[in-house]
Amino acid sequence: MSESLAITKLSDLANPTRFLGLASRVLPWLSAVTAILFAAGLYLSFAGEGDYQQGLTVRIMYVHVPAAWLSMMCYTVMALSAIGTLVWRHPLADVAHKTAAPLGAAFTLIALATGSLWGKPMWGTWWVWDARLTSVFVLFLMYLGLIALNRAMDDPGKAARLCAILILVGFVNIPIIKFSVDWWNTLHQPASVIRMGGSSIDGSFLRPLLVMALAFTMLFFTLHIAAMRNEIWRRRVSAQRRMAARMAGDKPGLTTEMST
Amino acid sequence: MAALLLRDLKLSVRAGGGALIGVLFFITVVAVIPFGVGPDLNLLSRIGPAIVWIGALLSALLGLDRMFQTEREDGSLDLMLMQEHPLVLTVLVKCLAHWIGNGLPLVIASPLLGLFMNMDEVAIGATMLTLLVGTPALTFIGAVGAAVAVTLPRGGLLVSILVLPLAVPVLIFGVSASYAAVEDPAPFLPPFLILVAITMFFAVLGPLGAALALRNADD
Amino acid sequence: MRLIAENLSARRGEDLIFQGVSFALSGGESLVLTGKNGSGKSTLLRVVAGLLRPESGTVTWQADTGDKGMRAAEACHYLGHRNAMKAELSVHENLTFWQQFFGHSPQGKSLSVDEAADAVGLGDITHLPFGYLSAGQQRRMAFAKLLVSFRPVWILDEPTAALDVSAERVFTGLIESHLRNGGILIAATHQPLGLKNAQELKMAGFAGIAEEVW
Numbered sequence: 001m002s003e004s005l006a007i008t009k010l011s012d013l014a015n016p017t018r019f020l021g022l023a024s025r026v027l028p029w030l031s032a033v034t035a036i037l038f039a040a041g042l043y044l045s046f047a048g049e050g051d052y053q054q055g056l057t058v059r060i061m062y063v064h065v066p067a068a069w070l071s072m073m074c075y076t077v078m079a080l081s082a083i084g085t086l087v088w089r090h091p092l093a094d095v096a097h098k099t100a101a102p103l104g105a106a107f108t109l110i111a112l113a114t115g116s117l118w119g120k121p122m123w124g125t126w127w128v129w130d131a132r133l134t135s136v137f138v139l140f141l142m143y144l145g146l147i148a149l150n151r152a153m154d155d156p157g158k159a160a161r162l163c164a165i166l167i168l169v170g171f172v173n174i175p176i177i178k179f180s181v182d183w184w185n186t187l188h189q190p191a192s193v194i195r196m197g198g199s200s201i202d203g204s205f206l207r208p209l210l211v212m213a214l215a216f217t218m219l220f221f222t223l224h225i226a227a228m229r230n231e232i233w234r235r236r237v238s239a240q241r242r243m244a245a246r247m248a249g250d251k252p253g254l255t256t257e258m259s260t
Numbered sequence: 261m262a263a264l265l266l267r268d269l270k271l272s273v274r275a276g277g278g279a280l281i282g283v284l285f286f287i288t289v290v291a292v293i294p295f296g297v298g299p300d301l302n303l304l305s306r307i308g309p310a311i312v313w314i315g316a317l318l319s320a321l322l323g324l325d326r327m328f329q330t331e332r333e334d335g336s337l338d339l340m341l342m343q344e345h346p347l348v349l350t351v352l353v354k355c356l357a358h359w360i361g362n363g364l365p366l367v368i369a370s371p372l373l374g375l376f377m378n379m380d381e382v383a384i385g386a387t388m389l390t391l392l393v394g395t396p397a398l399t400f401i402g403a404v405g406a407a408v409a410v411t412l413p414r415g416g417l418l419v420s421i422l423v424l425p426l427a428v429p430v431l432i433f434g435v436s437a438s439y440a441a442v443e444d445p446a447p448f449l450p451p452f453l454i455l456v457a458i459t460m461f462f463a464v465l466g467p468l469g470a471a472l473a474l475r476n477a478d479d
Numbered sequence: 480m481r482l483i484a485e486n487l488s489a490r491r492g493e494d495l496i497f498q499g500v501s502f503a504l505s506g507g508e509s510l511v512l513t514g515k516n517g518s519g520k521s522t523l524l525r526v527v528a529g530l531l532r533p534e535s536g537t538v539t540w541q542a543d544t545g546d547k548g549m550r551a552a553e554a555c556h557y558l559g560h561r562n563a564m565k566a567e568l569s570v571h572e573n574l575t576f577w578q579q580f581f582g583h584s585p586q587g588k589s590l591s592v593d594e595a596a597d598a599v600g601l602g603d604i605t606h607l608p609f610g611y612l613s614a615g616q617q618r619r620m621a622f623a624k625l626l627v628s629f630r631p632v633w634i635l636d637e638p639t640a641a642l643d644v645s646a647e648r649v650f651t652g653l654i655e656s657h658l659r660n661g662g663i664l665i666a667a668t669h670q671p672l673g674l675k676n677a678q679e680l681k682m683a684g685f686a687g688i689a690e691e692v693w
Contacts, residue, residue, distance in 0.1 A: 086472075141425045148421060152412050161476040162408045166422060169404050169469045173426050176458065180429035183451075184436065246494075263579035267568065274567040335561030338530055342552040343580065478530060 016092060016232050023229045030222040037215035044208035057121045062208055064114035066216035067107045068132070071139060074104035074220065078146075079171040082164035092228075094160030095235075097167060098150055099227035103220060105143035111136055131185035135178050142170050156235065261349065265357050272361030275330075279323075279365045286319040286366050290373045301378045308377030309387045309438035315373065316366045316391055317398060317431055321423060323362045324402040325409060325416040327354060328474060332410055337474065347471040355396075355403050355467060363395040386441030386448070390455060394434040397459040400466030401426050407473035429458055480543050481505045482527075482551065482632055482663055487536035489522050495534070496522050497682060506631070506661035509654075509674055513667075514682030520667035521560070523682065524636050527665060528557040540632075543586075556630040558638055562621035566610030570596065570620050573609050578627040587629030587660065595626035600649055614641045622650060633657060635666040647672075 045062040078100045084093030115133050116126050127133070146163055153159035272279055293311050294304060304311075331337040340350050370391050374384035405423040409415030433455040440446040481503055488498040496519035504510055512520045525531040527538050529552030540551035564573045574592040583589060596602045599619040604612070612620065618641050625633055633654070639647045651673050654664055658674075666672060 138425045138428055141421075145418075145422045145425065148418060149408065152409075152415075152418060158411070158476065162473055165469055165473045165476065166404065166408050169401075169465060170426065172465060173429075176429050176461075177425070180432045180454075183454075184432045263576050267565075267572070267576045270572065271565060271567055275565075333561070334565065335559050335563040336565075338525075338528070338557060338559055339563050339577070340580075341530060342528060342555060342557060344550070344553045344582075345580075 019092060020229060020232060023225050027222065027225060027229075030218060030225065034215060034218040034222050037211060037218055041208060041212035041215045044211055057118060058205065060114050060118040061205070062212045064111060064118060065209060066213040067111040067114065068136060069213060070216050070220050071104060071108035071111050071136060073217070074100055074107060075139065075143075075167075075171065075174070077224070078104065078167050082167040082171075085160050085164040086168075089161075091157070091160075094156065094164075095228050095231045096224075097164060098156075098160060099231050100224055101143055101146045101150065101163075103223055103227065105140065105147060107216075107220070108136060108140040108143055112140060129185070131182045134185070135181045138177055138181070139174070146170075261345065261353050264350065264353050268354060268357030269361060271330075272357065279361050282319045282322050282362050283365045283369045285322055286315050286369055287373065289315040289318055290376060294376075305378040305380070305383075308374060308379040309383055309442075310435050311377060312370055312373050312379075312387050313391070313394075313431060313435045313438065316370065316395060317424075317427060319366055320363055320395055320398040321402065321420045323358070324399075324406045324423065325419045327358050327403060327406040328410045328470075329406070329415070332477075337410075341474065347474065348467045351403060351407075351467040351470045351474070352463070355399050355463075355470075358403075359396050359399040363399055367391045367395060380442070383438065383442045387438045390434045390437045390452065393452070393459055394430050394455050397430045397455075397462040398423075398427055400459070400462040401430075403466045404469040404473065407470035407477065410474065410477050430455070430462075433458060480631060480661065480663075481541045482538070482554070482665075483541065484527060484538045485536050487523070487526055487538070488534045489519070489526050489531060490534050491522070500536070500680070502678070502680065504632075504663045504665070504678075506663060507658050509658055509664035509666070509677045510680060511666050511668060511672065511674065511677045512680050512682055513669075518682040520682050521636050524557070524634050524665065524667055525559075528552055528555050528634050530557070551632075554630060555632040555634050556625045557634045557636075558621060558625060559636045560640075562617055563624070564609045564617065564621055566608065568609060569606055570601075570609050570612070571605040574605070574620070574623060574627055577624050581628035581630070584629040586631060587662075589629045590626045592627055595623040596620070598626055598649075598653060599623045600646070615643060615646060618642055619646060619649070622653070626653070631661070632663045632665070635664070635668075637667060637669065639668065639670055639672070 041062065045059050078097040081093045081097035081100065084090055085097065112133070115136070119128055119130075119133075120126055146166060149166060150159050150163050153162070290311055293307075297303060297307070328337060331340065341347065343350075367388060370388050371384050374387060379387070402419065402423050404426075405419040406415075408422065409419050412418060433451045436446075437448060437451040437455055440448040440451055482505075483503045485501050487500040489496050500523060502510055512523060514520055522531060526533045529538070529550060538551045540549055540554045542549060542554070563577075564570075568576070571592055574595060578589070578592060590598060593602060593605065596605045599622055601616060601619055601623075604616070609617065609620065618638075622638065635654075638650055642650070647670070654666075654672065654674065658664060664674075664677075
């Protein structure tokens, strides 16, 4: 176990107590920035007029696209934390990817739900097996599988390492899944109904979209840091409970009296 | 390593007939499809390759969770972890043995099911060929799930949930290639070669991930 | 030829099970771990065998011949609570598999499968499926596994559990001849194995609370 200077330094920075201190200082600011960005983004989205083709439903895009983007960013964050877990074995990395998984699942669910809501007026049906929707759906299943695996194991350290391996295997697979779903889609259907290529969007849609994307990203970081803080607290509590259980075990004879 | 392959094959034949159950499940799944969609032969022959593939996918998941669990329960896994053979190689050989014991019987049973589904000879041949090439990929990627869930006493269902999303590309290209062989305009080779590529990719990724998981499963 | 453990510690949850365990064994020496159930004997053995990552410390193996990069685990035979034999295969098949899987070590003499079965006193029943054997016979056959391929270090976890006195004597004899041939033994046991000149390490269990991560 040779530790280079850089790693010890990094783990110094990632010390849980320091992290808690940092989190309590950063969280109010992050929340404020998120709230302001959301206010601005929502104002811009509702102030702009609808698309001549899609009408007002285009506003769903301002929620749908950022959520879809976050569903992928969240997995990237998890993959990076997974490397932290496996290479440096740092408990904070364990906490990071454990708490990111439900957030990722939530954003993916938002993307799917808004996609479905958008689909009803646009395509006349709640669900189409569009390439994007389908690959996001597969991503959603992967998130749920990871959450299920994490919950199935008692030892948090072991659960974190095994989940990290699965996260990385999944991360390598995401491009393959995306590619194969695209292939499958072109085979079975004409090209996607809506193309959302960056260049084809008019500036008046782009501005609120970018602000909303930024707001969602900030929301993610706020929630993630808060969730990590909660998880650290939770682990401290359970560590102390186990300690209490052991202390009680050291005093035989008193137990019958105490139980009343 | 040849000894390990031989031992695992002997075990798959003797222990509880895992291969037989897989094939039975495969036949049962495919056999209930007509009860669901109706006995329309045209429809069945149209969806046949897809049904056979999905049946094979589900059956391939059946025995996966036992791949490392039996070794762990009787302590053999400990000894395997201690040897100087790279663990990746040990896992790869175990995957191969598992495939020969559980995957290959599915491939061999598939023509029979093709007849049930009113598929013509070309479609049956193509489905069998794609299954032959594609099912190893399911075993390799399944090995990761099996290794990750090795300490869970009832990990079978969880393994399936973890593995299925990752198996989507195999299913897509397997079925696409089968259809491409029958339907004229679509070329057979591109999806088939991609399927080969996916299998080879998983042959590397699967044992690597599984070996890493096995090393981490016990402490 | 030396097996050196330096400053080993391991933990389960927040408990440090043991701490600062160091020992060095050279050829012909043996170490017996004693202590009550749950005192960390098995954990220490698994750490030495490389199956558990120690919280701190290292286990190193110094071979006589070159080959510096060898992991300590590769020089070891490990006989845990479980026998690592398949009930569906015959004893002969089981032992042959492990012999081939372990490979031939150039340093020492390995017995053939039949010789090994004879050595544990069960030479006549190698054709039977392992599952048909009684618990004591199974344990003896698991012990025969150590003989079919030479490894200088034997790590034995409760080797004589489920055994009668005569079988225990057989084991002690085999262990002594292993030590005479320059082998090393680390064993955890309730019953005394009757070894002469064995070092003893008393495991107390619960060496303290690990440094808080959180």
